[in-house]
Amino acid sequence: MGETSVIGAGTVVSGHIRGQGSLEILGRVEGDVSVTGNVVIGPAGRVRGNVSGAQLSISGQVQGDLRGTLAVLLEAGARVAGDISAPRVGIAPGALARGHVQTDGESASAAARSPAPVARPLSPPLRVAPAPLAPVAPARVEAKPPAPVAPARVEAKPPPPVAPARVEAKPPAQKLEPKAPLPAPTPARADVKAPLPPPKLPPPNRELRKPDPPRVVAAAPPQAEFTPVRPIKPEPRRPPPPVVPVLSKGTKAKKKKSHD
Amino acid sequence: MAGTVIGEGLTIEGDISGDEEIVIHGNLRGRLTTTDAVTVGGTAVVGADITGASLSVAGQVTGDVTASERVDIQAGGKLVGDIKAARFTIADGASFKGNVDMEI
Amino acid sequence: MVLAFRPTPMPRHPLELSVVGTGTRITGRISGSGALRIEGTVKGDVNLQGDAEVAEGASVEGNLTGESLDIAGSLVGDARASGAIAVRGSARVHGELRGAEVSIEAGARVSVRLDTEFELDFGTAQKRR
Numbered sequence: 001m002g003e004t005s006v007i008g009a010g011t012v013v014s015g016h017i018r019g020q021g022s023l024e025i026l027g028r029v030e031g032d033v034s035v036t037g038n039v040v041i042g043p044a045g046r047v048r049g050n051v052s053g054a055q056l057s058i059s060g061q062v063q064g065d066l067r068g069t070l071a072v073l074l075e076a077g078a079r080v081a082g083d084i085s086a087p088r089v090g091i092a093p094g095a096l097a098r099g100h101v102q103t104d105g106e107s108a109s110a111a112a113r114s115p116a117p118v119a120r121p122l123s124p125p126l127r128v129a130p131a132p133l134a135p136v137a138p139a140r141v142e143a144k145p146p147a148p149v150a151p152a153r154v155e156a157k158p159p160p161p162v163a164p165a166r167v168e169a170k171p172p173a174q175k176l177e178p179k180a181p182l183p184a185p186t187p188a189r190a191d192v193k194a195p196l197p198p199p200k201l202p203p204p205n206r207e208l209r210k211p212d213p214p215r216v217v218a219a220a221p222p223q224a225e226f227t228p229v230r231p232i233k234p235e236p237r238r239p240p241p242p243v244v245p246v247l248s249k250g251t252k253a254k255k256k257k258s259h260d
Numbered sequence: 261m262a263g264t265v266i267g268e269g270l271t272i273e274g275d276i277s278g279d280e281e282i283v284i285h286g287n288l289r290g291r292l293t294t295t296d297a298v299t300v301g302g303t304a305v306v307g308a309d310i311t312g313a314s315l316s317v318a319g320q321v322t323g324d325v326t327a328s329e330r331v332d333i334q335a336g337g338k339l340v341g342d343i344k345a346a347r348f349t350i351a352d353g354a355s356f357k358g359n360v361d362m363e364i
Numbered sequence: 365m366v367l368a369f370r371p372t373p374m375p376r377h378p379l380e381l382s383v384v385g386t387g388t389r390i391t392g393r394i395s396g397s398g399a400l401r402i403e404g405t406v407k408g409d410v411n412l413q414g415d416a417e418v419a420e421g422a423s424v425e426g427n428l429t430g431e432s433l434d435i436a437g438s439l440v441g442d443a444r445a446s447g448a449i450a451v452r453g454s455a456r457v458h459g460e461l462r463g464a465e466v467s468i469e470a471g472a473r474v475s476v477r478l479d480t481e482f483e484l485d486f487g488t489a490q491k492r493r
Contacts, residue, residue, distance in 0.1 A: 263383075263386065263387055263388060264384055264385035264388040265381070265382055265383045265385075266382050267380055267381060267382035267396075267398045267399075267400075268380075268398070269380065269396045269397035269398040269413075270382045270394060270395070270396040270397075270398060270400065271393075271394070271395050271396045272390060272392055272393070272394050273392045273393045273395075274390060274391045274392010274393060274408055275390070275391045275392055276388060276389070276390050276392075277388070277391075278385060278387045278388030278389060278404065279387040280385045280386070280387040280388060281385075282385075282388065286382070286396060287396075290392055
């Protein structure tokens with residue numbers, strides 16, 4: 001997994017920390033921390049920034065969001081002001097935390113705000129995928145803004161590759177999957193109906209608000225490859241040409257019996 | 261030990277339903293339905309229709325009571341409402357106002 | 365300093381401890397004094413001047429207010445305590461938790477907002493969130 005780096009008690013790091021391996025912070029970090037291994041923040045450790053890693057063990061103080069792919073554990077004495085998101089979250093008696101804590105799947109607020117730096121340009125379209133948890137209607141409303149750009153195009157092609165209008169489609173999530181660690185939980189969440197009623201919490205609202213027009217327009221260019229210069233109008237179905245029977249002179253018209 | 265015990269300091273406004281014994285020492289306003297025994301303690305004030313296997317009233321009950329077995333109003337107990345039960349007793353010193361229907 | 369955690373002892377006096385049994389369902393408001401242990405289902409707000417416990421397997425849908433709260437079952441609603449809120453590993457909680465102290469055992473499934481009052485102590489130019 002890589003070595004363990006240590007930021008000593010008397011050290012101050014101003015800037016982002018990123019990389020493989022584990023990290024022990026005994027000093028001070030003013031910036032985001034994003035490692036693939038574990039992060040331990042000692043009792044005197046202070047981090048002003050977001051922290052993400054596999055397992056985070058916090059005994060010091062953090063002003064920022066915490067995201068663990070395995071767990072986030074706050075020991076007694078820890079103080080965290082920020083959102084916490086991990087499959088397992090432990091807050092020991094004596095630890096103080098203020099913010100949103102989420103264990104089920106990916107926290108919407110964490111995905112929206114915490115910058116996993118690699119994935120930042122991709123996170124906007126990602127947010128489109130979570131929208132199915134909300135009623136589908138808002139997603140369709142968001143698809144309308146590009147309508148002036150290509151009205152019939154959006155309607156006529158049911159499975160567009162990047163699909164703001166068809167938020168249920170899995171392709172968008174799968175397409176983004178190889179590029180960032182973030183997407184992995186997202187498709188699963190798109191499948192799972194939220195077991196608990198959502199309306200109380202901010203995150204669902206943020207989901208609804210986030211996919212705003214600019215990001216949907218960004219999805220338009222890929223579609224440009226597939227469409228001809230002129231917008232595709234579905235050809236109106238013409239009725240088949242009438243079959244005109246050849247009648248010989250003198251043929252009497254048959255009266256059909258109509259049943260009332 | 262009873263399945264559900266509503267202590268003296270507790271007030272419930274709503275419906276209680278279950279399949280176990282219920283003992284009330286506090287206040288209930290609403291409905292009470294169970295398939296087991298119901299005990300209304302001396303300090304209880306109940307404004308509810310009660311349905312159970314049996315009912316013992318030592319406190320105050322205002323409402324109709326239905327028991328598949330028996331209804332007993334203890335001394336000091338008070339029931340204002342109709343009784344529907346196969347057997348019933350009203351102890352000396354108890355209060356009762358209502359009708360009784362002993363299903364035959 | 366590590367605060368040793370012990371579960372708040374439930375009063376043994378029968379008139380002070382109420383129990384909503386496993387097979388009981390209450391739809392409505394519960395209020396009053398004394399401790400309450402919920403083993404069944406409660407749909408409605410619970411407002412206690414006493415300790416409340418939501419046992420494993422129990423379900424509360426509504427706001428839960430008490431002196432201290434011990435949650436091992438399911439709670440959908442806000443939890444408010446003047447003292448400590450303990451969320452056990454078997455719990456499922458969705459709502460706001462506000463208490464003097466909130467602890468969560470790893471394994472609990474939560475989607476909660478913690479509203480604990482405290483200040484960060486960064487030493488220099490601290491910013492309170």
